[in-house]
Each structure stands twice: as C-alpha cells, then as structure tokens.
Amino acid sequence: MNLGIEGRKAIICASSRGLGLGTAKALAEAGCDLVINGRNEQLLDQIAKDLAAKHSVSVTPVAADISSPEGQQAVLNACPNPDILINNNGGPPRRDFKELDRQSIQDGVIQNMITPIELIKAVIDGMAERKFGRIVNITSMSVKMPIEGLDLSSGARAGLTAFLAGVCRQYAQHNVTINNVLPGKFDTDRLKGGFERQAEQTGISIEEAKRLSSEEIPAKRLGNPEEFGKACAFMCSAHAGYITGQNLLLDGGLYPSAF
Template sequence: MHLGIEGRKAIVCASSRGLGLATAKSLAEAGCDLVINGRDAKKLQQIAEELRAQYSVRVTPIAGDISSPETQQAVLKACPNPDILVNNNGGPPRKDFKELNRQSIQEGVLQNMITPIELIQAVIEGMAERRFGRIVNITSMSVKMPIQGLDLSSGSRAGLTAFLAGVCREYAPHNVTINNVLPGKFDTDRLKGGFEHQAQQANISVEEAKQLTSKEIPANRLGNPEEFGKACAFMCSAHAGYITGQNLLLDGGLYPSAF
C-alpha cells in the first residue's frame, strides 16, 4: 500500500534497535525524512548511513537518552516541525514491585509517561497549524494484560494512555491523531532478557524458554519486528486520519478478549 507520506518529516525515538528501528525503517521506506535517536552514537550513525543509502531519504542521528532535556532539545532542533512523532523508550527492568523504591518509580514514570508527554507538547500545536500530524506511542501489551515483574512499565504506559485519551480528541479536528501500538512478544533484545530470567527460574536453556513462550501464543511464534514496523507506519500514514485514541494490539492473539 502507498502510505502517502513521502517527504514527511518524522522523529522516531529510541530507534537504534528493536521495534523503534523497525519503525524507522518502515517510515524511511515510505519516503519520510527521519530524525533517529539512541544512546549508542556509533551504532546510530551506522544505521543512518544504511537508511540513507537504501531509501534515499534524509536521516539525522541524535545520540542520547530521550528522557534528558538536552537530548529532547537536540532532537527538536534537528526537526522543529515534524509531521510524525513516534514515542518509544526502554522500559524499567523486570523487578518485583516490593523491590521498587521512590527513585526507581520516578525514573520509570519519567521514561514511559512524562517523556512522551513532553515531546507531544512540543510538537502538537505545529502539527495542528499545518493540519497534519501523526503521533504514535509504542507502549506494551502489559497495558491490557499484566506481566509479572513489569508493574512499573505497565503502570507508566497505562498512565500515558489515559492521559492522552482526551488530548487526542481535542486535536482530531485538525487532522492530528494520537494512537498507541501495543507490542506483545516480539523477537527483540528486550524479550531475550525475559527468556534468560525464565530459563534461570525453570532450570532450562534460553532456547527452550523461547520455544515454551512461542507455544503459549495462538500464532505459535514470536512477532517479527519488521511486521511491527509496517503496522506502526500505517498508523502514521495519510490513510489513518480517521483513527485516533486507539490501542492497536499486536500480540499474535495472546490477549484473550472479544473486545
């Protein structure tokens, strides 16, 4: 499908690997100029060069923690008038909620709730004035379905979802949409940490843990980051203007619900 966003300017946060990188690739394939972000400057530069060569689009890498004001300012300076904003960030590590202290809770909320809100505040008025804006927040299946040890991540992302539920409707008349894409179990580095934890607890190999997890999913497999990126790019497309305030769950049928 032709997405109708060639020449649009997009910011993709935390896009040096995993689902963020997959989304950046899909937007580059659709013809968007990109600002990409990640903590590893060398890796980020390599990705920028590859995307430029493959898709003939402008790609500006901004290294740093997207939750820091300095990195946010650098990203917005590189792309002051984005048409597309994809909020993404690493989540807090798996930990029993009793082990969380005030500082770790504050850091988790900063990463997964406050940071995307700050970026949305910075760009949404310009989108409304230009009468085109697509904001997509990469959250998690855990917003709908609790996952043991990810309570802080789940709570922060659920807070973001609720916070934006009214905001998205305020800006809908201006052709600005805000949606959330909820990944389930995708074959990424972050999920690998979960497999290692599961393997240690059950005294099995990491590969066995991966196979057991795959069998729990109705699709009988882990998600491919590329298919996630394609779905996210569609939510950023010219065809998605009538979709706002929604939570697109990509989980292979794992969450058991009729609605």
C-alpha cells in the first residue's frame, strides 16, 4: 500500500534502536525525510547513512537527550515544520514504588508525559495551518494492564493519554491526528534487560526466560520492531485522517479484553 506520505517531514524521537528505529525504517520506506534522535552519535550517524542510501530520503541525525529543553530545541531546529511527530522515550527502570523518591518521580513524568506534550505544543499549530499532521505517541500496554514495578512509567504514560484525549479533538478538523500506539512484549533491548533479571533471580537461562514469556502471549512469540514500525507508519499515513484519539494495542493478544 502506498501510504501517501512521500516527501513528508518526520521527527522520530529515541530512534537509534528498538521500536523507534523500527518506526524510522518504516517511515523512510514510505518516502519520508527524517530527523532521527538518540544519545549515541556514532550509531545515529550510521543509521542515517544506511537509511538515506537504502531509501533515497534525507535523514538528519540529532544526538541529544529529548527530555531536555536543549535536546528538544536541537531536534526542532533540524526540522522546524514537521508533518509527522513520533513521540518516544525510554521509561523509568523497573522499581518498587516504595523506592521512588520525589526526584525520580518528577524525572519519570518529564520523560513520559511532559516531554511529548512540549513537543506537540511546538509543532501542532504549524500542522494545523498546513492542513496535515500526524502525531503518534509510543506509550505502553501497561497503560491498560498494569505491570508490577513499572508504576511510574504506567502512570506518566496514562497521564499523557488522558491529557491528549481532549486536545486531539480540537485539531481533527484541520486534518491533524493524535494517536497512541501501545506496545506489548517486543524483542528489544529493554525487554532483554527484563529477561536477564529474571534469569539471574530464578537460575534459568536468558533464552528460557524469553521462551516462558513468549508462551504467555496468544501469538506465542514476541513482537518485532519492524512490524511495530509499519503499524506506526500506517497511523501517519494519508489514509488515517479519520482516526484520532485512539489507543492501538500491539500485544499479540496478551491483554484479554473484548473492547
């Protein structure tokens, strides 16, 4: 399917690996010019060269902490008028809520709620003026199904979801959409860290921990970042203009709900 976004400009936050990189690959394949972001400058530069060569698009790497005002400004300087914004960021580490202090709570809310709101504020009026905008927030399955130890991440992402539920409807008339994509268990470095902890705590191998986790999923496998990226790319497409304020759950059927 032609997504109808060839030549569009896209910012993809935290896109040097995992789900962000999967999304960058899908948008490059669709013909978008990209600004990619992460903290590893050397890795970003290589990704930019590879994507540009493979898909004949412009790819600008910006090495910066997207949660910082300076990092946000650097990304926006590289792409002042994006048509597409993919909000993505690392979440707080797994931790018992009783171990959280005020500073760590504030940091988590900045990462997963305040940062995406600030970026949306910076770009949404321009999108409305140009009559095209696609904003996708990569949140988490934990917004719907709490995960022990990820309370801060879940709370901040749920706060973002509620905050934007009204905002998105103000801009729908301008062909600007805001949606959330909720990943379940995907084969990424973040999930690998969980398998390593489980293996250490239980004495099983990392591969066995991965197998046991996969068995809990009706699809009997972990998701891969490439299929996640293609779902995000569709939400950014010209065909998705009538979809806004929605939470697209990509979890292989793990969350048991009819609605």
